[in-house]
Amino acid sequence: MAIAEQQTQGTSDRSWHGIVLQTLKRNEVSLIPYVPDRVLTPLIKNLHADPFFTTFATAREEEAVGIVSGAWMGGRRGAVLMQTSGFATLANVLASLAVPYQIPLIMFVSERGTLGEFNYGQSLVCRTMRPVLDSLALEHHTITRLDELEFIADRSIKQAVTTQAPVALILNPLLTGGKVFDK
Amino acid sequence: MNTGNTKVMNRFDVTSRLIAKLQHEEAVIGGIGNTNFDLWAAGHRPQNFYMLGSMGLAFPIALGVALAQPDRRVFALEGDGSLLMQLGALSTIAALKPKNLIMIVMDNGIYQITGAQPTPAAGVADIVGIATASGLANSTWAADEEDFERLVDEAMSASEPSLIAVRIDDKPGVGTTRRDPVQIRERFMHGLGVREPL
Numbered sequence: 001m002a003i004a005e006q007q008t009q010g011t012s013d014r015s016w017h018g019i020v021l022q023t024l025k026r027n028e029v030s031l032i033p034y035v036p037d038r039v040l041t042p043l044i045k046n047l048h049a050d051p052f053f054t055t056f057a058t059a060r061e062e063e064a065v066g067i068v069s070g071a072w073m074g075g076r077r078g079a080v081l082m083q084t085s086g087f088a089t090l091a092n093v094l095a096s097l098a099v100p101y102q103i104p105l106i107m108f109v110s111e112r113g114t115l116g117e118f119n120y121g122q123s124l125v126c127r128t129m130r131p132v133l134d135s136l137a138l139e140h141h142t143i144t145r146l147d148e149l150e151f152i153a154d155r156s157i158k159q160a161v162t163t164q165a166p167v168a169l170i171l172n173p174l175l176t177g178g179k180v181f182d183k
Numbered sequence: 184m185n186t187g188n189t190k191v192m193n194r195f196d197v198t199s200r201l202i203a204k205l206q207h208e209e210a211v212i213g214g215i216g217n218t219n220f221d222l223w224a225a226g227h228r229p230q231n232f233y234m235l236g237s238m239g240l241a242f243p244i245a246l247g248v249a250l251a252q253p254d255r256r257v258f259a260l261e262g263d264g265s266l267l268m269q270l271g272a273l274s275t276i277a278a279l280k281p282k283n284l285i286m287i288v289m290d291n292g293i294y295q296i297t298g299a300q301p302t303p304a305a306g307v308a309d310i311v312g313i314a315t316a317s318g319l320a321n322s323t324w325a326a327d328e329e330d331f332e333r334l335v336d337e338a339m340s341a342s343e344p345s346l347i348a349v350r351i352d353d354k355p356g357v358g359t360t361r362r363d364p365v366q367i368r369e370r371f372m373h374g375l376g377v378r379e380p381l
Contacts, residue, residue, distance in 0.1 A: 031250060033275075054250065056279060058243075059271020066240035067275075070212070070247025073232065073368060074255075075377040078247070096236025097244075100364040 016149055016175050017043035020108065023153045024079060025052055027161075029106060031071045031078030033057070033064035035086050037110040039176045044081065061086040062093040069103045077161070079106040084113050084126045087168070091132050098166045099136055105166035106157055111142070115173040118181035129170070139167045144174035189350045190327040194289050195221040195357045197331055197349050198260065201287070202226060204335055209256040210248050210375060213360075214241035216296045218260040218289055220356025229374025233360045233367050239268030242286055246276055249284040252375060256283050256339060263290040263310055264302045270313060276344055277318025285338040286319075286346040291353055299353055314346045322346035 013022060020043055024032070032047050032055040034040070047055040058064040061082045068078030087109050098105040112119075113126025133140045139159065141152050153169055160167040172178075198221045205211070210230045213219025218241070219233040232248075234241060245259035266288055276284060292305035304310070314322035321343050325331035331349060338345035360367075372378045 031247070056275070058275050060269065062237070062240065063243045063269060063272050063275060066237065066243030066272075067247040067250070070244035070249075071251040072247070073372050073377065074210075074248040074251025074375055075372075076247075076251035093237045093240065097234070097240065100235065101368040102365050103368070 014146070015042070016146055016171070017046060019146070019149050020153060021046055021050065023150055023157065025050075027077070027154065027157045029077040029079050029157060030054060031068060031076055032081065033067050033078065034081035035059075035061050035064065035083070037081070037083035037086075037112075038179050039110040039112075039171070040081055040083070040108075061089050065090060065093045065098060065105060068105060069097055069101070072103055072105075077106075079108060079157075081108045081110075083110045084129055085122060087129050087132075088125045094132075094136055094138070094166065099138070102164040103166065104160035104164050106160055107166065107168045109168055109170045110176065111170050111172050112179060115178055116180055133168055139165060140170060141168075142170040142172050144172045146175060149175065188326060189324045191350050191352050192325070192328060192331070193354060194218070194291075194349075194351045195224060195354075197289070197325075197328065197351065198222055199225045200328060200332055201258065201335060202228070204332065205230075207256065208374070209258060210245070210252070210371075212241050212245040212248070212257070212259040214238075214259070214261040214265050216262065216265075217356035218262055218265075219360050220358050222260060223360040224356065224358030229370055231374070232371045235360075235362055235364055235367075239265045239272075241265065242272045242276065243269065245284055245286070246272070246279070246281060248375070249281040250279070253281070253283055255375070256285060257281075258285045258287060260287050260289065263288060263292065263304065264294045266310065267302060267304055270317070273314050273317035273319055273346075281344055282342050284344040285335070285341075286314075286344065288346065288348040289351045290348055291351045293353060295353055295355060310348045311346070314348075319344060319346050323348070325349045
C-alpha cells in the first residue's frame with residue numbers, strides 16, 4: 001500500500017500519472033476529454049496545468065469518444081480518460097464508430113471494482129469491461145507495474161495509430177493505488 | 184413549446200440550400216439516419232462525413248473536427264431525437280466556444296425512421312430554449328427558408344458557436360448513403376487535407 005500511495009503523490013515524472021502525461025506528449029496526443037475519476041485526479045490536474053494539452057470534461061464518455069474521433073479525422077490526436085463504469089456505456093459507440101471506421105481511439109480506464117472495491121455496483125460493472133473489449137477483439141492491456149507503464153502506453157499508442165485500431169489501457173489499482181473505502 | 188411563427192420546412196430542401204452556400208470546403212457531419220441520407224442526396228462532397236450509428240454524436244464529432252481545424256467552418260446536421268440523446272454535449276460546446284462550429288437541428292418531433300413515433304420532447308420542450316439555457320447564446324429558430332440561409336450566412340462569420348433549429352415535416356430522407364465506413368472516413372480525411380489519396 002505504501003508503494004501504491006507514493007505512486008499517486010506528487011508530480012514527479014516517475015509517478016504513474018507523470019509517465020502517462022509525458023507519454024501522451026511524446027506521441028503528440030494533445031486533446032484530452034474526460035469524465036473524472038478520483039484516482040485520475042492528479043493526472044487530470046496536471047493535464048489542465050500543461051498548455052500543450054486541451055483538457056476538458058464531457059457529460060458522457062461516448063461524447064468524449066465522438067470528440068476525439070472527429071479530431072483524429074481532422075488531423076489531431078486525442079485520448080479519453082474515464083473509469084470502469086464509464087467504459088460500460090461505450091459498447092454502442094465502439095461498435096458503430098471507432099471500430100468500423102478504423103479510428104485509433106486511445107482510452108485510459110481507471111479500474112474500479114477490484115482489489116478492494118467497496119461498492120458492489122462497481123465490482124459488477126467491472127466484470128463487463130473485458131468481455132466487451134474481447135467481443136470486439138479490441139486491443140487492451142491491464143497495467144499493474146510502474147516499470148512497465150511507459151513501455152505499454154508508448155507502444156500501444158503507436159500501435160493504435162499505425163494499425164488504425166482502438167486501444168484500452170486499464171490502470172489497475174496495483175499501479176495507481178486505486179480507491180479505498182473512506183467515510 | 185415556443186417556436187413562434189416558424190414555417191414547417193423540408194429536410195432535403197434545407198440541406199440542399201446549405202450545401203449550395205458552401206464555398207470554402209467547409210466540413211459537414213451528417214447525423215444518424217435521415218440527416219445523413221439527405222446530406223448524401225444533396226450531392227456528395229469530400230468534406231462530408233456520414234454517421235452509420237452512434238446516435239447523438241454528430242455534434243461531438245463536429246466539435247472534434249472544429250478543435251482540430253480551427254480555421255475551417257464545421258457544420259453538423261442532427262435530428263431532434265438524436266440531440267435528446269446527448270444534450271450534455273451542448274454544454275461542452277458552450278464551455279469550449281469553438282466559433283467555427285455551426286449546429287443545425289432538424290426538428291420534426293418524431294423518430295421518423297423508426298415509424299414516426301413522437302419524441303418525449305414533442306410538444307413540451309423547446310430545442311432552442313434548451314440550447315440557450317445550456318450556454319449557447321447564439322441559438323435561433325429559422326423562420327423560413329430565406330431566414331435559414333440568412334442565419335447560415337451569419338454563422339459563417341460568427342465569433343461564437345451557432346445553433347440553428349429548423350422545423351421540418353415528417354418526410355423520410357431522399358437518398359441512401361453508401362454504407363462503407365472506412366471509405367467514408369478515408370474520403371473525409373482527404374477532403375480535410377489530412378491525408379493524400381493513394
